[in-house]
Amino acid sequence: MTQTPYLFLSYDNYEPGFDGAKHVMSQPLRRKETQDRLWRGPAFNDLQAVSTDHCPFCLKEQKTLGANDFAKIPNGAQGIETRMSLVCTTAACGLAASRSIDSSS
Secondary structure, X not given: OEEHHHHHOOHHHOOOHHHHHHHOOOOOOOOHHHHHHHHHHHHOOOOOXXXXXXXXXXXXXXXXXXXXXXXXXXXOOOOXXXXXXXXXXXXXXXXXXXHHHHHHO
16 A cells, blocks of 8 residues: 555655645655656556545644744645545556556545
């Protein structure tokens, strides 16, 4: 199982300055090479579910609580409202559409 941010975002999405706080989540984002390996999972049925823990925080109102202390940045990211549309784009990435739907059910 994985979550949609790990399929579509990588360490490269951490932006300089505090804007990178919007991607503070557990587990942290990984290098692009790790993301590429995750994409092979559904194709070979090694990855059977794409889920979400949907724990969003507003960057300007909540994540800024950690502006001076990284440990105080609320940990989480959105996921539920974008999961199906993102997973369905996998057909364009070489994964059959039916397999995309199966992995998100």
